[in-house]
Structures are given as C-alpha cells and as structure tokens.
Amino acid sequence: MTGTLTTGTRITALGHYQPARILTNEDLAALVDTSDEWITTRVGIKTRHIAGPDEPVDELAAHAAAKALASAGLAPTDIDLVLVATSTAIDRSPNTAARVAARLGMAAPATMDLNVVCAGFTHALATADHAVRAGSATRALVIGADKMADIVDWTDRSTCVLVGDGAGAAVVEATGPGEEPGIGPVLWGSVPEMGHAVRIEGTPPRFAQEGQSVYRWATTQLPPIARQVCARAGLTPEDLAAVVLHQANLRIIEPVAQKIGAVNAVVARDVVDSGNTSAASIPMALSKLVERGEIPSGSPALLFGFGGNLSYGGQVVRTP
Known part of the structure; x- marks a missing residue:
C-alpha cells in the first residue's frame, strides 16, 4: 500500500510497555559490590524492569505497539510500515519488526529494524516521517524496544546498575489539509x-x-x-x-x-x-x-x- 505526497506528518498515539519484574538497587547490592547510595549518587537510578527468558524483544515491542494502536483507534491492518529501533534482537531473521507484525496480525506491511542503539527511536521516527511524506507509506508504527538484560554483564557493577528492559511505540500519520506538521525536521x-x-x-x-x-x-x-x-x-x-x-x-x-x-x-x-x-x-x-x-x-x-x-x-x- 502506498499513500500520496503530503507536506507533513504527526504522532497520533503513543504506547509503552515494561516487564512486571522490578529490580531495585538493594537487589543489585546482593549481586555485586554496590549500594543504593552509590548508584543513586552516580546515575540517579532507583529501579529498573527486567524481562524474563521467555519475554523476547519482539514481545515487549508488540505490547507497546498494541497499546499505541488502541489509543489511535486503529486496527493492525491499518499499518503499512513497521520500524523497530533495537540493538538487542538476538536473531537476524525474521527481524523484530516482522515478528511484531506477525504477533499483531498485520496484513502486508514493510518491516525494518534500525540499529542506532540509544538514538534509534529518533532515527526511526525521522525515517517514518520521510516515508509518509514521500507517499511510500500511509500509516507507520515506530517502536523502540530493547532487552538490555540479555547483553549486560551482571558481574560488572559499572554497567549492570544502569540497564532496564522495555518498549515504547508511536503511530505516525500524515497531517490533514492546512494542518501544521507535527514532526519537525530531524x-x-x-x-x-x-x-x-x-x-x-x-x-x-x-x-x-x-x-x-x-x-x-x-x-x-x-x-x-x-x-x-x-x-x-x-x-x-x-x-x-x-x-x-x-x-x-x-x-x-x-x-x-x-x-x-x-x-x-x-x-x-x-x-x-x-x-x-x-x-x-x-x-x-x-x-x-x-x-x-x-x-x-x-x-x-x-x-x-x-x-x-x-x-x-x-x-x-x-x-x-
């Protein structure tokens, strides 16, 4: 499916998801030589959510995406472009975006992963903005999802205190006639x-x-x-x-x-x-x-x- 050329796009809905398990600074102090005071003073983090072995990146992403779609009042079949920003997907193919599309029952979207690590979501959002304005997509689902727990060394106190798992999603659509763009230049x-x-x-x-x-x-x-x-x-x-x-x-x-x-x-x-x-x-x-x-x-x-x-x-x- 392709759209028509438009002068701007906007975010019409958002969604987020985090795993149920919460890891506190006190929990980490039982794993490595650290303390709540040490962590809070240096990085300001109190808690983080950690996904289990049966919660892959695409599942986190799909939960956030479903929430964004529900907020937008859209069906999965209304989306024709899925972009997932992630650097922690274990498998190379199917990519995370394709797995999200399959989980949600989408029709025939273009599916792409972008690995720009911590700047991944803003890069993916710009890519969706460009695609919709160029007419190569009508509605895009842009997701940032990472399972940092899979790639951190839990014996290294300098890094394990930093990370958490989760996903956030945005629905991107064209602006209406005479409407100001809702996504600015990247x-x-x-x-x-x-x-x-x-x-x-x-x-x-x-x-x-x-x-x-x-x-x-x-x-x-x-x-x-x-x-x-x-x-x-x-x-x-x-x-x-x-x-x-x-x-x-x-x-x-x-x-x-x-x-x-x-x-x-x-x-x-x-x-x-x-x-x-x-x-x-x-x-x-x-x-x-x-x-x-x-x-x-x-x-x-x-x-x-x-x-x-x-x-x-x-x-x-x-x-x-």
Whole structure:
C-alpha cells in the first residue's frame, strides 16, 4: 500500500510497555559490590524492569505497539510500515519488526529494524516521517524496544546498575489539509572516531562503555546541537513544553537539559524508575508524560537521542 505526497506528518498515539519484574538497587547490592547510595549518587537510578527468558524483544515491542494502536483507534491492518529501533534482537531473521507484525496480525506491511542503539527511536521516527511524506507509506508504527538484560554483564557493577528492559511505540500519520506538521525536521549525525566509547560486542554480545568519555561528550557537545534542532523547527528552547532526552543517566540528563535552556519545559526523568532502556527510553518516557497529563495535547516536545556509535538525532514533535 502506498499513500500520496503530503507536506507533513504527526504522532497520533503513543504506547509503552515494561516487564512486571522490578529490580531495585538493594537487589543489585546482593549481586555485586554496590549500594543504593552509590548508584543513586552516580546515575540517579532507583529501579529498573527486567524481562524474563521467555519475554523476547519482539514481545515487549508488540505490547507497546498494541497499546499505541488502541489509543489511535486503529486496527493492525491499518499499518503499512513497521520500524523497530533495537540493538538487542538476538536473531537476524525474521527481524523484530516482522515478528511484531506477525504477533499483531498485520496484513502486508514493510518491516525494518534500525540499529542506532540509544538514538534509534529518533532515527526511526525521522525515517517514518520521510516515508509518509514521500507517499511510500500511509500509516507507520515506530517502536523502540530493547532487552538490555540479555547483553549486560551482571558481574560488572559499572554497567549492570544502569540497564532496564522495555518498549515504547508511536503511530505516525500524515497531517490533514492546512494542518501544521507535527514532526519537525530531524538533525542527526555521529562521531565515528569515538564509536568505541559505547559497545555491544563479542559472542555472546556484551555491553560496555567508557563512561567518562560519554559523559564529557554528552554534556559539552550535545546542548548546542539540541538548540539547532529547535531552530530547525522554528522554535526557541523557551518555547518547549517538554524535553525528552535519551534516559541514559540522570547526571547527564539534568545538566544537558539545563544547558539547552528549556526553562519552561517538563524534563523527562523516567531513568529514575526504568534505568537505561536504550532505544525504548525516549518513546517510553514521552508516552508516560502524555498518559499522566503532564504535557497537554499539541505541545512542542524536544526528542533527542544519543549514545552508541556516538550517534545523535533529534526532532521537535507535537504531542498527540
């Protein structure tokens, strides 16, 4: 199925899902040499949700997708493009998007996975925006889903305290006649020579990072890029109602948000309850803010992902 050329797109609905099991800082202190105080001081995380061995990435993604579809009042067969941002899918084929489509009973959608690690959702959202505006899709389902518990070393206290599992999803459709675009222009890029600073490598794959390098890069280099994202959308940081950064670490989120200058915005801090869920973190945090009514419908929200590959990508969206 293909659509017609359109001048803009918008997010019409959101959904999120997290596994039932909650792992606290006290639980982690029984596994490795750490404490609630140590974790809270360094990364600001209190709890994280952990999926079981019988909960694969595509199941997490399908739950979030079903919630978004229900919120939009759509059937799975109304979707003709499924994009899943993930870096933790174990199997190469069928890809995660195809498995989500099968779980939900979709008709004949195009299905693609995108691996841009923690910046995956904003890259996938931009790709859906481009596809719908170009007429190659009519309605897209964009999902960020990761099962970080599968790829972390649970004996390494520097990384195992960070991660959680979950998924977030957005439905993307064309804007109506005369309606302003609800997804702003993307600004994306990377720092290839520093790609080694965040890694998921080896057999079995394991997550590792150079934390201080990532912290310095994020807190110094990203705020001016985020301000450029606002400028591309024709806004100033003061115009923003919400700032939803990749939920990496509260000690990164707070200084970056402050340096962006979004003085009137709600800053998403879902990392405190959910940990770092990689590609799931932005759509999950945004979905929760909207569900709780913390940002009104139609409000401008900055989405900005960063991390693995030292990739970054962001856009301003209007909330559904």
